[in-house]
Amino acid sequence: MPGRHSGTAHFRPDIEGLRAVAVLMVLAFHAGLPFAPGGFAGVDVFFVISGFLITGLLVREVERSGRVSLLTFYARRAKRLLPAASLVLVVTGILTWLFIPRVRWAEIGGDLVASAAYLINWRLADRSVDYLAEDSVASPVQHYWSLAVEEQFYIVWPLLIVFGAWLVHRHRLRTRPVLGALLLLVVVGSLGWSVVATASQPETAYFVTTTRLWELGVGGLVAITSAHWQRLAPGTATGLAWAGLAALLLSVTILGTGTAWPGYAALLPTLGTAAVIAGGFAGRDRGPVRLLGAAPMRDIGATSYSLYLWHWPLLVVAAAAWGDLSLWQGVAIAAFSYLPARLTYALVENPIRSAPVMSRLPFVALVVGAACTVLGVGAGVTLVRGMESSIEQTEAAPGAEALLDGGENPMDAPAPGRDADDPSAVDEDATPATATATDDSDPDLADTGPDVSRIDLTPESISPDPLLATKDLPDLYARGCSGKVGATEVIHCVSGDPEGELVVAVVGDSKIGQWGDVLEQVATDEGWQLHLYTRSGCTWTAASIDDDGSCLRWGQDVHDRLLGDEQPDVVIVSGVKHGSGDGSGQERRDRLAAGYADYWSDLGQVGVPVIVLSDTPSPGEHPVYECVSEHRDDVSVCAFDRSDGSGTRALQAAAAQVPTATFLTMNDWICPLEDCPPVIGDVLVYRQGSHITNTYAVSLLEPLRARLVPAVEAAVGASGASSP
Template structure:
C-alpha cells in the first residue's frame, strides 16, 4: 500500500486510482454488500501494487548507484507506514476498552501487540488451527495481517535485490535480467506452495507470508519489465488495461468466501492488477487510465491506506456495542470511516512522510518508527493487563477456585472431592504407552436438569428435581473470565490431536490394570466428558483409553476438512479392531457435515458413516454407547454474555435443542443392534430456555461445549445412567459370544 511513484519514477494517477479500486473492494466486502462477495481480493490488488512500487524504487536505485541503501529504504517505510498504523492501534485499544466486553481484552491486546510488531498474520494463522479458540470472533485489528505480510516483504525483498546487485557487479551482468530471474524463482516457489497449502492447510494458508510472496512478486516483475511495456503501442496497451479491469470486476463479483484462497484462484485479481499497471505505461490518457486517474479516484486512492486502517475496527467495535449490524449500518460505518481516514492522512500520514527533516535524517525516521511501535505495543499490553487484573480479582473472589461437590446432584454444594488418574500417551501408534505417569486432579460438582431418557434403564431415566434449580446465582464457578481455561485435563496432557493431524494419540486413564477396557472415541464433544469419565472409570475399576481429535467426528463419512479427519478415523478404527480392542466404546460427536447436498442428505451420510464403524465393532463383540451432542447456544456466546450480565444471567438463556450432532447419532444408534443411545441433555438444559448458570455453576465455555466444572458436577447422574448401560452391554456381548 505504500509508495506513490511508478516504475518510471513519475507519478501515475491511474495507480492511485487502482488503489482506490482495491480499498473500495475491501470496504464493500466488509460492509456486506451482496454484489461484492469477492471484495476480499482487494487485498491482493494492494499486494501487486506494493510489489510494483517497491521493486521499481529499488531497481532504479541499483541502476543509478549500483547499490541499495538499506538504511534509507527502511527509514522511508517507517515514516510512511508506522505513524498512521500506530495511531489506529492506540485508538482501537481505547475503543476496545470502552465498548468491547472485558472478556475479549486479553485476546485483542495480544493482537494489538502482534500488529504493532507486524507479526499478527502468523498469530491469526496459529489461532485458525487452535480448536480451543473456536469461539474467537473477528479481531478489530484482524485486517493488519495484510500489513504484516507487506512489512515482512519489505525486510526480505531489499536483501534479494542486494544479492542481485552483487551478482550484477561480480559477473558484469545486466541488472534487470538478473533481478528478474531471481524474482521468477521466488514467484514460482511461492505460487506453488500457495496452491499446495491452500488445498492441504486452508486455515493457515490465507494468512501466512509464504503463500502471498508471489503476489507481490507479480507486481515486481511488472516493474522490472517496465521498458518493454513502455514500448507497447497505445491501442494494445489500452486493451490490456481494460482486460485487467474486467478481471478485477470479475474477482469482486464472481468469487466468494467459499473460494479456496489464495491458491490458483488469486491469479485472477493479481494478473488483472498487473495488466492494468502494465497497460497503463503506454495507454496514456485513454479509457482505463483516464477513468482511474479521475479526481475522485485519486482522492480515495491517496487516503486508501488510512481508510483501510480505520474502517475495520469501527465495524467490529460497532458490532460489539450494538449487536449484529444490518447491511445499511455496515455500509454507513464503512462510509463514515472516511472521516477519520482523511484526518489521519492530512494531519499525520502526509505531513510526516513529506517532512524534509525526515528525508535528511533517516535515523530520525527510524527512531520515530520505533516510538510508534512502542505506542502500539503499549496499547495492547494495557488491554492485556486490564484483563489480567480482572482475572486476579475473579480468582481472589470467595469460592472462585473451589470445586463444588455433593453426594447427589443438588443446588447447594456440600463439599469437595478428588481423584487421580495416570495417563499413558501413545503417540507413535504402536499401541504401547510410554508410561509418563502424568496426573490430574478432578472433583465432583453440583447441577440439575430434566429427564428424557432414550433406550436407557429406568434408573438412568431419573431426571433432575426442577424445584431445586437456582437461577439467581450468588457466585459463578468458573468465573466467566476463566471459562475458556475450564477444559478437561486431556488437552494439557496432549491427549487430543490437533487440526490437520492424522496421527492417533491414545491416552490411558482410570485404572490402567482394570479388567474392563472402555474406549472414549471422537471429537471434542466426547472429550468434554473426559475428566468426569476418568473419575468414574477410576471408581469403577475400568481402564479408560482415550482416542480424541478436536474437530474430527469419528465416522467413515468424509467430513468437511482436508481429509485428515477421515484418515485419523480410519486409523483409530483399525486399532480398535486390532490388538487395542476394548470391551466397550463410548462415542459422541458434533455435526461437521458430510460433503455436499441438503442438510438431510449430509446427515444421512454422517449417520451411515457411524453405522459402518459401529457395526464393525459389533461384529467383533464390542458394543457402543452413544452419548448425545450437547444443546447448542447458537449465536450466543454464553460465558461472554454472563460476564456482561452477572446481575441477571437470564439475558443469556437460549432455546433448548438436542445439539447439532444428536440426530445423526440417534439415527445411527437405532440402526446398530449393539449400540445404545444415552443423553445427558436434560441435566444440561432442564428448562425450555437453557439457563447459562445452574447451581452457581457456569454451564458453557466455547461454543456448545460445557465447562469442565459443570461436566464433573454431573458425576452422580452420569453414573446412574452410564454404569448400568455399560454393564448390560458388556453382559449382552459376552452372552452372544458363548
Template structure:
C-alpha cells in the same frame, strides 16, 4: 439475506497495504539498467512525471472488494482477493522506487528507504491501535481483553500474521471471536517484505558487480529465487495446512515478487502495440472481477487460485505503462476512483475495527445485518479521511524527515512504542483477581440431586458469591486425560491416541469424535479410576466419526476425511475395544455449496447409521453420548457483563437442542436396536431455560463446550447412564 459475520479464521478477511499517492508518480519505473547507461536521463525524467491514476483506481477496486466482502454483500464472496491485488501493487511500487534510486545513484540507501516506509505507514497504524485499545475497554467484554492486548502488541510489532497462523490451527482458539486488529496481518506481511526485499536487491547488486552479470538478468534471477519457492510453498501449504497458509509471509512473497518483476521489466512494455495494452487492461480487470465474484471461503487460497487476481493486477499495471490512455483507464483513472484509492490505506485500517465494535454492540453471535454493516463501513470514511488528512499525509510529506532521515527512526520507535503501550494498558486493565469472592462450595450438578431434574422450583440463583471457574479463566478450563489434552488439532491427518488405565482391564472403552466428545474426558477419567476401566481416545477437533465429508469453514474438511478413514480402521482392527462412545457437534454432512440443509442433514443421519452399524458388526458396542444444548450467545461474555443477573444469560432449551449435533444423533438412533445412547442433558439444562451457572459452577467455557469443572461434577450421572447403556 447474507449477513456480515466476523470470523477469526480463513477469513478471507483480507487486508492490504500500500503506498500513498506520492508513491505512484511514474508511468514506468526507470529501468535498473540506467546505472549502466542504457536509459537516458531524459527518458528517466519523462517516465517519472506522469501520475499513475490507474494504480490509484486499482487500489480503489481492491479496497472496495475487501470492504464489500467484510460486510457480506452479495456477489462479493471473493472480495478478499483485494489484498492480493495490493500485494502486487506494493511489489511494483517498492521495486520501482528502489530501481529509480539505483538508476540515479548506482546504489541503494537502506536508511532512506526504510525511513520512507516508516513515515508512510506507522503513524496511521499507531492512531488506529490506540483507538482499538480504547474500544476494547469500552465495548468488548473483558473476557476478550487479554487476547486483544496480545493482538495489539503483535500488530504494533508487525508479526501478528504469525500469531494468527498459530491460532488458525489451535483448538483453544478455534471458537474465539475475531480480533479487531485481525486485518493487520497483511500489513505485517508487507512490513516483513520491506525488510527482506531491499536486502535481497543489495545482495544481487554485489553479486552482479563481482561477477559482471547483466543487471536486469541478475535482478530477475534474485526475484525468482524468492518468488518461485514461495509460490511452490504456497501451493503445498494451502493443501496441507490452509489456515497457516493464509496468513504466513512465506506463502505470499511471490505475489509481491510478481509486482517487483513487472517493475524491472516495465521499460520494455511501451514497445507493445496499443491494442495489446487495451487487451491487457481489460483482461486484467476481468480476472480480478471474476475472482471477486466466483471465489469464496471454500476456494483453496492462496495457492494456485491466487494467480487469478495477482496476474490480473499485473496485467492492469502493465497496460498503464504504455504512456497512453487505455480502456481500463475509463474505469480506474477517474476522480472518484482516485479519491477512494488515496484513502484506501486509512479506510482499510479503520473499517474492520468499527465492524467488530458494531458487532459487539448490536450483533448476534458476531453477526450484523448487511445493511448495518454497510452503514458502519460507510461511516468509516470519516475517521479514514481525518487520519489521512491530519496524520498520514502531513507526516509523510514532512520535509524534516527528508532532510534528516534519522528522525524517521525515532518516529518509528515512538509509533511502535505507542502500540505496545496500548497493549500493556489493555492487559493491565484485565482484573487480576477473580470477579467473584473466593471461598465456599461449588458442587455444580450435584445440587440437582436433591430435586427432580425438571422441577421448576429448582431454578438456579440469579446471582452467586462464588463462581468456578472464574469467567476470565473459563476459556482455559479445558478437558484433559491424565494431564494430556488428547485431541488432534484442526489440521493434520495423523492418528493420535491417548490411553488411560490398566492394559489388562476388564472393560476397554474408546471415546471417539470431535471436541464435544473430548469435553467429557474429566468424567471418563474419574470413572476409569473408580471402576478400573481402560480409556482410549481417538479425538480430532471439528471432526466427528463419520464417513462422509464434514463441513469446516465453508468447505469439505479433507484432513478430517483422511483421519476418519484411519480412525475407523483402527476401531475395527483393535480387538481389545469393548465399547465405542461417540459424540459430536456436527449435524450435517458437506455435499457442496448448493445442497440444502435438509439434504446434508439426511446424509449425515444415514452415514451415522452405517458407521455405527459397521462397528456393531465388528463386535464393538456403540454408545452415543447425546450432544448438549448449544447456547444462542457466548455464555461467559454474558456472565461477565450480567454477573448479578444470571437469568439474562439463560437460553431456551428447545432452541439450544436444535443447534448442536443432537438432532442428527437422535434421528440416526431411531430403529437401531443394537446402538445405545446416553443423555445427561437434564443435568445440564434442568428446565425449559438453560442456565449459565448451576451449583456455583459455570457451565459453558466457549461456545457450546462445557467447562471441565462442570463435566467433572456430572461424573456420577454419566457413570450411572453408562452402566445402564452397557450390555
C-alpha cells in the same frame, strides 16, 4: 512527476487510482454489499501494487548506485506506515475498552500486540486451526494481517535484491535479468505452495506469508520488465489495461467466501492488477489510465492506507455495541470511515512522511517508528492487564470460586452443594446439577433427571468466572491428548486404572473430549483402562465431513487400530454435527449417521459394543460466557431455547441402526428447563460454542456414572454372552 506516465516517472496517477479500486473493493465486501462477494480480493490488488512499487524503487537504486541502503529503505517504510497504523491501534484499544465485552479484552489485546509487531497474520493462522478458539469472533484489528504480510515482505525483499546485486557485481551480469530470475523463482515456489496449502490447509493458507509472496512477486516482475511494457503500442497497452480492469470486476462479482483462497483462484485479481499496471506504461491518457487517474480516484487512492486501517475497527466495534449490523448500517459506517481516514492522512500520515528531518536523518525515522510500535504494544498490554484486573476483582469478591491455573482441581473438591466433611450429605438448597450428584445408593438416579423445582437463577457467585471460561478445559488438552484441526496423526493416551481388566476406548471430537476428566475419574473408580482417541473438529464417522479429507484419514486410522492390536472391550463415542457437500441438512445428517453406523457395526462384528453419548444443547451464535460476563446481576437474560444438540439426531439414528450400540443422554442435566439456564448451582454451564465447562461436567460426575456404568456393564455382558 505527477501526471506523467513514462517509464522514468516514479509517480503514476493511475496506480493511485488503482489503490482506490482496491480499497473500495474491500470496503464494499466488509460493508456487506451483495454485489461484491469477492471484494476481499482487493487485498490481493494491494499486494501486487506494493510489489511493483517497492521492487521498482529497489531496482532503480541498484542501477543507480550498485547497492541498496537498507537503513534508508527501512526508515522510509517506518515513517510511511507505522504512525498511522499505531494511531489506529491505540484508538482501537480505547474503543474496545469502552464498547466490547471484557471477556474479549485479552484476546484483542494480544491481537493489538501482534499487529504492532506485524505478526498478526501468523497469530490468526494459528487461531484458525484452534478448535478451542471457535468463539473467537472477528478481531477489530484482523485486517492488519495483510499489513503484516507486506511488512514481512519488506524485510525479505531488500535482502533478496541485495543478494542479486552482489551476483551482478561479482559475475558482471546484467541487473534486471538476474533480479528477474530470482523473483521468478520466488513467484513459482510461492504460487505452487499456495495451491497446495489452499487445498490441504485452507484455514491457515489464507493468512500466512508464504502463500502470498507470489502476488507481491508478480508486481515485482512487472517493475523489472517495465522496458518491455513501455514499448507496447498505445492501443495494445490500453486493451491490456481494460482487460485487467475487467478481471478485477469479475473478481468482485464471481468470487465469494466459498472460493478456496488464495490458491490458483487468486490468479484472476493478481494478473488483472498486473495487466492494469503494465498497460499504464504506454497507455498514456487513454481510457483506463484516464479513468484511474481522475481526481476523485486519486483522492481516494491517496487516503487508501488510512481508509483501510480505519474502516474495519469501526465496523467491528459498532457490531459489538449495536448487535448485527444491517446492510445500510454497514455501508454508512464504511462511508463514515473516510472522515478519520482523511484526518489521519492530513494530520499524521502525510506530515510525518514528508518531514525534512526524516529524509535527512533516517535514524530519526526509525526511532519514530520504534516509538509508534511501542505505543501499539502498550495499547494491547493495557487491554490484557484490564481483563486481568477484572478477574482479580471478581476473585476477591465474597464467595467467588474462579477456576485458575494452580487453583484447586474441581475433581478433588466436593461438588457444589456438598459438605466438604461429609460428601454424601446433600444441601437442601443446592441446585439439581449437584443435589443428587453423589447419592450412589439411589437406584433411580440413572432413570431420573434433576429436580427442576430447585433451580436458582440468581447465583451468588459464578465458577468458573466467565472471563476464564475458555480456560476451563479437561486436562486432556493440557496433556496434548487431543489432535488439532487438520491433523491426521492419531494421538493415543491411556489413563484410568492402568491395571484394569476392562479396556474402554473414548473416541470422537471435542464433544466427547469435554467429558474427559469425568470419564477418567469414572474409569479410575471402576477399575477401567481408559484409552483416549480424540481430535478436535472430527466426528468419528466413515462419511465425508470435511473438505481436505483429514478427518477421514484420521478416522480410518482409529478404526483400523480399534479392530487391530488396540481392540478395546467397549467404545464410548459422541460428536457434533459436521457436514459438507451437496444435499439438504437431513441428507447430510443421514450420511453422517450412516458413516457412524459403518464403524460401529464393524466393531460389533468383533464383539466390541458402543456407548453413544448425545451431543450437548447448542446456545446459538452468541457465546453464553460472554453474555454472563456482561449480565452478572441477571444471568437469566442469557438463557436460550432447549435443544438436543446439533449432533444428537445423527447419533441417535446411527445407534438405532446398530444392535450393539446404546444411546445415552445427559441433556436433561445440562438443560433442565425449557430455557436452558446459563448458570446452575453457581456453576457456569458453557464455555466455547456448545461445549460445557469442565467445572460443570465435573459436577455431573455421579449422574453420568449412574447412567454410564450400568450401560457399559450391560453392553459388555451382552457382547460376552453373544460371543462364541
